[in-house]
Amino acid sequence: MVANNRSGTAGAGGQWLGAPLTRRTFLKTTGALAGTAAVGSLFFTENRALAANFGNPVLVETDSRVDIKYSVCLQCHSACGIRCKVVDGILVKIDGNPYHPNNLEPHLSYDTDPQQARLVAGKACAKGQAGLQVVYNPFRLKEPLKRVGPRGGGEWEPITWEQAFSEIGARLKALRDLDTPIDPNAPELGPLANKVVFSGGRNEHGQKEFTDRFWGNSFGTVNKRHDHTSICEASHHVGYELATGMNKEKGSTDLANCEFVLWFGSDPCAANFPFVAQSRKLINMLERGGKLALVDPRFNVAASKADWWLPVTPGTDAALALAIARWIIDNNRYNAAFLQRPHDNAANPTGELNVTDATLLVKIVDGHATAYLRADEAGLQDGTADDYVVWSNGAAAKYDTVDTADLLPGEVTVNGFLCKTAFELYAEQARSHTLEEWSQICGIDTATIEAVAQELTAHGRKVSVEHYRGPVKHSNGTYASWAIISLNTLVGNYNWKGGHAFGGGHWHETGGKEGQRYAPKRVRNGVSDTGIQITRVKARYEDTTEFANKPADQKYPAQRPWFPFAKFFNYQEVIPSIEDGYPYPIGALILYWNDIAYSAPAGKATVERVLKDESKIPLIVSIDIEMGETAAFADYILPDTTYLERWSTPHVGSAILTKASGVRQPVVGSFDENMNYTPVLPNTKTLEDILIGLGEAMGLPLEGEDEDGNPIPIRNAWDFHRQMISNIADEDGGVPGSSPEERLQYVLARGGRFEPYEAAYEGEMLAHRFTGRIFFFNEDLAQTHDSMTGALFDGFPKYVPPSDLLDRPIDETDAGYPLRLVTYKQAWHSMARTICHPWLVTIQPENFVEIHTSDAQARGIRTGDRVRVTSASDSEGVIGRAYVTETVRPGVVAVAHSFGHWEMSSRAYKVNGIDSDFDATRAAGVPANPVMRTDPSKSNVALQDKIGGSVSFFDTRVEVTKV
Numbered sequence: 001m002v003a004n005n006r007s008g009t010a011g012a013g014g015q016w017l018g019a020p021l022t023r024r025t026f027l028k029t030t031g032a033l034a035g036t037a038a039v040g041s042l043f044f045t046e047n048r049a050l051a052a053n054f055g056n057p058v059l060v061e062t063d064s065r066v067d068i069k070y071s072v073c074l075q076c077h078s079a080c081g082i083r084c085k086v087v088d089g090i091l092v093k094i095d096g097n098p099y100h101p102n103n104l105e106p107h108l109s110y111d112t113d114p115q116q117a118r119l120v121a122g123k124a125c126a127k128g129q130a131g132l133q134v135v136y137n138p139f140r141l142k143e144p145l146k147r148v149g150p151r152g153g154g155e156w157e158p159i160t161w162e163q164a165f166s167e168i169g170a171r172l173k174a175l176r177d178l179d180t181p182i183d184p185n186a187p188e189l190g191p192l193a194n195k196v197v198f199s200g201g202r203n204e205h206g207q208k209e210f211t212d213r214f215w216g217n218s219f220g221t222v223n224k225r226h227d228h229t230s231i232c233e234a235s236h237h238v239g240y241e242l243a244t245g246m247n248k249e250k251g252s253t254d255l256a257n258c259e260f261v262l263w264f265g266s267d268p269c270a271a272n273f274p275f276v277a278q279s280r281k282l283i284n285m286l287e288r289g290g291k292l293a294l295v296d297p298r299f300n301v302a303a304s305k306a307d308w309w310l311p312v313t314p315g316t317d318a319a320l321a322l323a324i325a326r327w328i329i330d331n332n333r334y335n336a337a338f339l340q341r342p343h344d345n346a347a348n349p350t351g352e353l354n355v356t357d358a359t360l361l362v363k364i365v366d367g368h369a370t371a372y373l374r375a376d377e378a379g380l381q382d383g384t385a386d387d388y389v390v391w392s393n394g395a396a397a398k399y400d401t402v403d404t405a406d407l408l409p410g411e412v413t414v415n416g417f418l419c420k421t422a423f424e425l426y427a428e429q430a431r432s433h434t435l436e437e438w439s440q441i442c443g444i445d446t447a448t449i450e451a452v453a454q455e456l457t458a459h460g461r462k463v464s465v466e467h468y469r470g471p472v473k474h475s476n477g478t479y480a481s482w483a484i485i486s487l488n489t490l491v492g493n494y495n496w497k498g499g500h501a502f503g504g505g506h507w508h509e510t511g512g513k514e515g516q517r518y519a520p521k522r523v524r525n526g527v528s529d530t531g532i533q534i535t536r537v538k539a540r541y542e543d544t545t546e547f548a549n550k551p552a553d554q555k556y557p558a559q560r561p562w563f564p565f566a567k568f569f570n571y572q573e574v575i576p577s578i579e580d581g582y583p584y585p586i587g588a589l590i591l592y593w594n595d596i597a598y599s600a601p602a603g604k605a606t607v608e609r610v611l612k613d614e615s616k617i618p619l620i621v622s623i624d625i626e627m628g629e630t631a632a633f634a635d636y637i638l639p640d641t642t643y644l645e646r647w648s649t650p651h652v653g654s655a656i657l658t659k660a661s662g663v664r665q666p667v668v669g670s671f672d673e674n675m676n677y678t679p680v681l682p683n684t685k686t687l688e689d690i691l692i693g694l695g696e697a698m699g700l701p702l703e704g705e706d707e708d709g710n711p712i713p714i715r716n717a718w719d720f721h722r723q724m725i726s727n728i729a730d731e732d733g734g735v736p737g738s739s740p741e742e743r744l745q746y747v748l749a750r751g752g753r754f755e756p757y758e759a760a761y762e763g764e765m766l767a768h769r770f771t772g773r774i775f776f777f778n779e780d781l782a783q784t785h786d787s788m789t790g791a792l793f794d795g796f797p798k799y800v801p802p803s804d805l806l807d808r809p810i811d812e813t814d815a816g817y818p819l820r821l822v823t824y825k826q827a828w829h830s831m832a833r834t835i836c837h838p839w840l841v842t843i844q845p846e847n848f849v850e851i852h853t854s855d856a857q858a859r860g861i862r863t864g865d866r867v868r869v870t871s872a873s874d875s876e877g878v879i880g881r882a883y884v885t886e887t888v889r890p891g892v893v894a895v896a897h898s899f900g901h902w903e904m905s906s907r908a909y910k911v912n913g914i915d916s917d918f919d920a921t922r923a924a925g926v927p928a929n930p931v932m933r934t935d936p937s938k939s940n941v942a943l944q945d946k947i948g949g950s951v952s953f954f955d956t957r958v959e960v961t962k963v
Helices: 023-042 048-053 161-175 207-219 234-243 275-287 301-305 317-330 422-430 435-442 446-456 477-491 545-549 571-580 604-612 687-698 717-733 740-748 838-843 853-858
Strands: 066-072 081-087 090-096 145-147 155-158 196-200 260-264 291-295 308-310 361-365 368-372 389-392 395-398 412-414 417-421 463-467 588-592 620-624 636-639 660-662 752-754 819-824 849-852 866-871 874-885 892-896 938-942 957-962
Touching: 145 161, 161 588, 161 636, 161 687, 196 207, 196 571, 207 687, 234 477, 260 317, 260 446, 275 291, 275 301, 291 301, 291 446, 308 446, 317 422, 317 435, 317 446, 317 477, 361 389, 389 417, 417 422, 435 446, 446 463, 463 477, 571 604, 571 938, 687 717, 717 740, 717 752, 849 853, 849 866, 853 874, 874 957
Parallel strands: 196 588, 260 291, 260 463, 291 308, 588 620, 620 636, 819 892, 849 874
Antiparallel strands: 066 081, 081 090, 145 155, 145 636, 361 368, 361 417, 389 395, 412 417, 660 752, 819 957, 849 892, 866 874, 866 957
C-alpha cells in the first residue's frame, strides 16, 4: 500500500515545489535548471549567480550563439516534431517543428531553407515545451549503480561502465545456450537462451529495431521484446486488424473535411495521439460547422465542445455501437451499394473504394459460425478453395462472377452446408437486443442513440467513427473496438475525403525499398530466435506438448492464458508469468524505461513480490534515467540518456494524412570525430551504446550488412541509426542532394522527411488509401479456442459484459462494490514520468478522486475530504482527496494518471551510504492502478482481454469512503 499524502522532507537538493510558487520562483526554477547544466563538473548543483543571470535577455533566433536543432518529442506517444533552441550548448526553449505535420497546418514546405525556417515556430503543447526539464532534471541517474544489500532495500554503490559490462555480460553469456532446449519434452518452448527476457516500457521505432536485432539476432532470445502496448492500446490495434484482414492496426478521421464525428473513449482535446494535431484539427472542424458526439463517462474537454455527450457505462461501448448499428440497419440507412459489392472488379456505379465481406457466406456448424464457405465446398463449377461464395438471385454463386449479392438472405443451405452472410451475423448481434434493452445496458437513452445514428447517416461519406483507449481497456476490448469500427463499414466512408482514414504512412527506415542501400536489421553471422515467449503471445495453446499430454477431458483451462492474436505483446503478463514459471522459469530480466510496478493495473504488489525474489529472477538489470518504482528492485541500474540525447525514427499517428518520417536526434551533448556521443551527463549512455558494450563483453556478433551483403561495423549508436535515416533520405528517388551524405544532412536539418500538405488528397479521395477488403467476420478467430474455457471465440463484433478469465461477469462477482473506477490523462501529463517536470506540476500539484455529486452526498463526502478507494482485491485501498463534480457519470469514480509516486525520486535512496536528494512533491496525489481488480481466477494479474491482450483499466468496481 502506498502512502498518498504530501508528507516528507526534501533532500539537500531542495524540494522544487515545496514553497508557495510565484512567477519569480517559477522563472528562477527554470534558470537554475539550465544554468547548472553549464558548469561542467557541477552538474545539477545549484549555482545561484549563474541562475540569476541566465537567459537575460533571451537571445533571438538570428543571434550567432543560437543553434536551432530539430528532433521529435517523447512526452507522450504523439511523436510531434520539436524545434530546440540551444544557446552555447544549453537547451533553453522547445517549440514545434514547422516542417512537421503534427505541429503546423499547413506545415512548412519541405524545400524551405533551414535558415528561413528557424524564424518559424510550430505548435507545441505544455508537455512538449517542458521537455527541457527532462534533460536538466537534478534527480537523474548519473552513473552505473550496483545493488548493495537486499533487493528493494534502496542501497547502492557506484561502479564503472567497464565493471558493469564485465559483470552483467558474464552472467548473460552463461545463459546464452542456443542448443539446449529449456524442456527436452517440450521442444516448442525453444532453447535455454529464451530465459533472458527484455522488456522495454517505451521502446520506439528506431530503438525497437535495434533491440530486436540485438536480443533476437545477436543474443538469440525469443523474449527480445515485451513492450508496453497492452497497457495503452493493443486491443484497439487488434480490432483494426480484424476489420481489415490483419492489414491495418489503426485508423482516424479526415477532420479537415469531416462533417460529423462520433468519438468513443478519448479526449482529443487533451490526450490521444497525435494530441496537438488532432485537437487543432477538431477545433477547426467545429469552427466551420462540423458536429461532434463524444462517448465517455467523463465530461472531458472535448465533450465540452461537443453537440452530444454520451456518458456511457464503462465497459458497454460495444452495446452502444451495436445499438446505433441496429437503428441504421432497421431503418435501411446503411450504404448498400458499398456493402453489396463482393469483389474489386464488380460494376461500380457509385465509385466505391473498397469491398467488404458483407455478402460472403459463412458456414454455421452446431450453431457456431466457423469459416467462409469456399466454392469447391459449394460444388460450384470451376470453384476452388480460394474462392468465396455469395448468395445472388436465389442461388449460391462464386463471389467474382456477380456484381452484387444479397446482404440478408437469411439462413441458406449450399451443398449441405448451412450458411449465413457475414452481414447477417453482424446484424443478428445488433438485433440481439431491442433499442430499449441496449439503452439499459449502456446507460444512454434511446432518443440520444437515435439522434446520433441519424446524424451519422445524414452526411454521406463525410462522417467518421473514432475510438481509442476508453472502449478497449476492458476485458471485452477487442470486440468493442471491432463493433465501433464496423459503424464506419456500415456507412462506407473509408478512404474518402472527410471520412475514415488510415494515415499517410512513412518512409521505410528498415530497408527493402527502391533506392535504399542499407538493411539495418541484419546481423552478420547472427542467429535466429525460436520458441514461445514467456507471455505466450502469438502462440496457440493447442500446439503445445502440454496440451497434447493432458487427458481429453482435462485440456482446459491452461495454467495461464495464451494469446494467439496478441501480436502487440502482453506487458501485464510478464511478471505474473515469471512468478508462475510458466511456461518456463527465467534467468534474467532486462528492463528499459520500464516502470511496470507503477504503470500496470493491480501490478504493484505482484511486481514488488516477484522482483524481490532472486529464486524467480536471478538477475535484474534496469536501463533508466530515474530511480523509478521498478528500477528500485534491480541488481544493476545503467543510466540512460533522455529522449533529447538519442536517435530514433518514430512514426506518426493515422490522423496525419501525408507521409511523414520524423527523426529524433541529440540536440545537446557532443560527438567526437567517430560520432561517439557524450551526453549532457557524461557518464550516461544511449541504450544502443549500452547494448553494444554488453554485446562486446559477451563476444556477440554485432556487425551489420548492407543490401548487397557487405559488412557494416556497429561500434556506436550512430553506426546503426545512420543506416535508418539514410534509408528515409534515399527511398523513392530521395530528398535533394548530390551525394548520400548531402541527402542525409538534408533530412537531419529538417528533423525528418515530410510530404507536402497538398499531397493528402486526390480529388474527393484520400491520396494514401487502404485498398483491401473490410471485414465483419474473421474465420481464424472463429476457429480459435479460448485457452481458459475451451470455448471457441466468436468471429464477429459482439457485446459481452466485462468478465474474468473464466468468463464470469465482474458485475456479478463484485456486486458489493457499487462504483466503477476509470482513469484518464490530462493535457499537461501523460505517462508515469511527467511528474518530474516542475512546470507541469505547477499547473496542478496533485490529482483527486473525482466523484459525482449524488454519490458524494450519499457518502457524506465533500470536495477536499480525504477518501479511501477500495476494491474486491484491495481492501486497504488508496487514499486521496475528493473532488465532487457533475463531470463524471453517476456511479463512476475518475482518477487522473501520473500522480501518487512512491519512488521516482520522491524519497531518498542511498549511494555509498549517503542519502540521495529527492523531491517529496512527486508523491503528491493518488495512484489508481494499485487498487484495480486482479482476476478472480489468477490473483497475480489484472483483468485482461483474452483476444487483443490489453489489460483492463476500466472494469474495476470500487467503494469510496470518507477517511
